[in-house]
Amino acid sequence: MSDVAAGLTIEEEGGRVVLVPTGDWIVDTIARFASDIARIDHDIDPGRVMIDLSGIDRIDTAGAYLLARPIHRARDGVTEQHFRGDHATARRLIQLVLEKAINSEPEIEDRRFGFIQAAARVGAGLESAWKEMIATFAFFGHAITSFASTSARPWRFRMTPIFAVMEVAGVNALPIIAVLSFFIGAVVAFMGANLLETFGASIFTVELVGIAVLREFGVLITAIMLAGRSDSAFTAAIGSMKMQQEIDAMRVLGIDPYEALVIPRIVACVIMAPLLTFAAMIAGIVGGLLVCWSALDISPQFFVTRIHDSVPIQNFWVGMSKAPVFGAIIAIIGCKQGLDVGGDVESLGRHVTASVVQSIFMVIIVDALFAMMYLELGI
Amino acid sequence: MSAASTPLIEVRGLKTAFGTHVIHDGLNLEVRRGEIMGLVGGSGTGKSVLMNTMIGLKRPDAGEIFYNGRALGKMADSERARLESHWGVLFQGGALFSALTVRENVMAPMREHTDLPRSLMSELADMKIALTGLGPEAPTKFPSELSGGMKKRAGLARALALDPDVLFLDEPTAGLDPIGAAAFDSLIRELRDALGLTVFIVTHDLDTLFAICDRVAVLAEKRCVAVAPIDELLQNDHPWIREYFRGPRGRAATMAREG
Ligand SMILES: Nc1ncnc2c1ncn2[C@@H]1O[C@H](COP(=O)(O)OP(=O)(O)OP(=O)(O)O)[C@@H](O)[C@H]1O
Ligand SMILES: [Mg+2]
Numbered sequence: 140m141s142d143v144a145a146g147l148t149i150e151e152e153g154g155r156v157v158l159v160p161t162g163d164w165i166v167d168t169i170a171r172f173a174s175d176i177a178r179i180d181h182d183i184d185p186g187r188v189m190i191d192l193s194g195i196d197r198i199d200t201a202g203a204y205l206l207a208r209p210i211h212r213a214r215d216g217v218t219e220q221h222f223r224g225d226h227a228t229a230r231r232l233i234q235l236v237l238e239k240a241i242n243s244e245p246e247i248e249d250r251r252f253g254f255i256q257a258a259a260r261v262g263a264g265l266e267s268a269w270k271e272m273i274a275t276f277a278f279f280g281h282a283i284t285s286f287a288s289t290s291a292r293p294w295r296f297r298m299t300p301i302f303a304v305m306e307v308a309g310v311n312a313l314p315i316i317a318v319l320s321f322f323i324g325a326v327v328a329f330m331g332a333n334l335l336e337t338f339g340a341s342i343f344t345v346e347l348v349g350i351a352v353l354r355e356f357g358v359l360i361t362a363i364m365l366a367g368r369s370d371s372a373f374t375a376a377i378g379s380m381k382m383q384q385e386i387d388a389m390r391v392l393g394i395d396p397y398e399a400l401v402i403p404r405i406v407a408c409v410i411m412a413p414l415l416t417f418a419a420m421i422a423g424i425v426g427g428l429l430v431c432w433s434a435l436d437i438s439p440q441f442f443v444t445r446i447h448d449s450v451p452i453q454n455f456w457v458g459m460s461k462a463p464v465f466g467a468i469i470a471i472i473g474c475k476q477g478l479d480v481g482g483d484v485e486s487l488g489r490h491v492t493a494s495v496v497q498s499i500f501m502v503i504i505v506d507a508l509f510a511m512m513y514l515e516l517g518i
Numbered sequence: 519m520s521a522a523s524t525p526l527i528e529v530r531g532l533k534t535a536f537g538t539h540v541i542h543d544g545l546n547l548e549v550r551r552g553e554i555m556g557l558v559g560g561s562g563t564g565k566s567v568l569m570n571t572m573i574g575l576k577r578p579d580a581g582e583i584f585y586n587g588r589a590l591g592k593m594a595d596s597e598r599a600r601l602e603s604h605w606g607v608l609f610q611g612g613a614l615f616s617a618l619t620v621r622e623n624v625m626a627p628m629r630e631h632t633d634l635p636r637s638l639m640s641e642l643a644d645m646k647i648a649l650t651g652l653g654p655e656a657p658t659k660f661p662s663e664l665s666g667g668m669k670k671r672a673g674l675a676r677a678l679a680l681d682p683d684v685l686f687l688d689e690p691t692a693g694l695d696p697i698g699a700a701a702f703d704s705l706i707r708e709l710r711d712a713l714g715l716t717v718f719i720v721t722h723d724l725d726t727l728f729a730i731c732d733r734v735a736v737l738a739e740k741r742c743v744a745v746a747p748i749d750e751l752l753q754n755d756h757p758w759i760r761e762y763f764r765g766p767r768g769r770a771a772t773m774a775r776e777g
Contacts, residue, residue, distance in 0.1 A: 166632055166642075166681050173638045199681035199713055204645050205638070228712045235708055239649045482662020483616035 147172045155187050161194035164202030176205050185213040193224025203232035278475040285397040300403035308369035309411030320360045320419035324426030327351050332434050341435050348427030349450035357420035358458045362465035366498040370473035374494040377477025378487045405470040412466030453518050465502050472498040526551040526716050532581035541567050543740040554717040556727045559737030565720040603631050606677030610688040612669035614661040620672045621657035627679040646675040651701050666693040684716045691723045703729045724771035
């Protein structure tokens with residue numbers, strides 16, 4: 140497309156201001172004239188403005204809008220006396236733009252920065268965090284009652300989605316969880332070996348690995364992987380259903396979205412978390428075992444016997460007891476965030492992030508509570 | 519042939535398929551410069567797919583699309599980009615950016631392709647939004663806060679953002695009230711007359727066909743079985759076309775037109 144250069148000359152003539160646009164007045168070419176036109180619009184009485192159309196080559200609605208601006212406030216409306224010369228379409232376009240366009244002033248963005256604004260943001264943040272917490276607790280309650288009422292009629296449990304989630308969130312996560320746990324076990328053993336060797340007590344590495352992996356790391360690795368891997372998937376899946384009004388459609392069709400979407404995910408996570416934790420424990424201990432073997436010359440047989448003899452079995456049960464709780468927390472937070480998604484993609488992204496962050500946060504807080512509780516109980 | 523009737527867009531021997539499901543086979547179509555062409559056809563016959571193929575979103579399995587005689591599939595990226603910047607497209611679902619307000623949606627193509635000052639962009643966006651019949655409260659709304667018909671209008675405003683040379687509209691009047699649909703029709707014609715637009719409209723709206731389309735193409739049996747001004751189509755003997763225009767709804771629209 141060959142662009143004839145656009146031009147604008149402004150002439151004074153018999154007390155009137157004549158705008159003489161020339162060339163192509165189209166969206167690609169008019170940027171330069173915006174400020175001139177704005178000045179005329181601001182300074183000069185619209186009754187005195189006249190537009191000479193004869194020099195225009197091509198014009199589109201953007202060009203027409205710009206030309207119409209100095210005259211659109213004319214008291215007696217836009218009439219013949221505002222125009223001079225002739226053009227095939229310019230008059231018509233200007234008229235079209237004038238008829239339809241709204242005279243809204245462009246919005247001025249509030250871009251003030253200062254102490255008050257900062258304080259206001261902190262306040263708003265705290266308030267929304269507080270509300271979010273209340274809402275999450277309410278959701279917990281709702282999920283639990285809904286779970287209880289489904290349990291009373293166990294045939295209402297939806298088996299297909301439960302097994303589907305168990306596979307996707309559980310079985311498919313097994314390799315990564317096992318590998319991570321293996322390395323954590325190995326790292327713990329290495330650090331223990333290094334440190335304990337200086338006291339000549341390197342044999343206690345076995346206890347260190349056993350207790351650390353059974354009590355904490357097995358279940359924490361599992362929970363964090365579930366949170367990062369499955370929680371985001373739960374939130375994204377439910378959230379995009381929410382965006383497409385699928386959840387509304389379920390309600391209208393008499394399907395309880397809690398029963399269809401939330402409960403299966405909770406059940407699947409509660410079942411899979413202990414199983415995955417068990418696998419993680421095994422992998423972690425194997426990691427520790429291999430390090431002990433290679434770095435400390437502790438034979439596998441000896442390692443296993445020693446774990447049997449000197450690591451109390453409670454440690455295993457402490458670890459396992461936390462797994463279903465973490466599983467439930469993760470599933471509930473993921474579903475809650477999914478159902479909170481609004482109409483736009485931005486909110487989907489925000490809630491996926493929130494879901495992962497909140498569930499990891501909650502897992503660690505609850506883990507600390509468990510630690511205090513077991514400490515008090517002396518287990 | 520006069521300049522006005524050389525085809526701007528030419529679809530030649532088009533075949534499209536999803537897997538083994540063939541949608542079009544040996545489809546030919548010409549859209550002339552400055553005309554408003556309507557495309558009709560039953561639901562699922564591939565009107566939206568044809569439009570998407572014409573704008574290059576779907577690659578043809580055979581055949582080629584020509585713009586001004588140049589094959590779309592063989593254009594260099596820069597030529598293609600220049601061409602695309604002169605297109606306005608309204609998708610069937612609106613396809614607004616959900617994270618942006620209506621005004622920002624309309625400004626998006628301007629930001630990308632022009633160097634207009636921000637304030638002027640925002641005024642132009644408001645003007646386009648008003649042109650399509652949305653009220654003064656619309657520009658600051660998000661798409662999720664709009665009704666179905668409002669989304670259509672906002673989508674049209676975005677399609678018009680750069681005053682395109684070619685406008686592709688997929689069912690623009692579906693979901694609009696009759697008054698709004700009539701205003702829509704007259705806006706399209708007004709813009710065509712004033713700007714010399716070429717307009718390609720996929721529609722089920724018989725009133726739109728009668729009111730503004732210069733020619734109507736009928737999609738059936740995987741190809742365009744007829745392309746003609748509406749009056750000629752009314753005489754066509756193809757069974758589907760007969761059914762379409764002489765069924766109860768078609769008759770009502772035809773009669774309304776003939777008074
Ligand atoms: N992404 C896709 N994958 C597979 N098949 C598709 C896809 N998109 C469309 N189709 C098929 O192509 C055919 C034509 O679809 P298209 O959306 O073009 O219909 P249409 O003519 O626009 O119908 P309507 O009037 O309802 O909008 C349909 O049979 C549809 O199933
Ligand atoms: Mg369609």
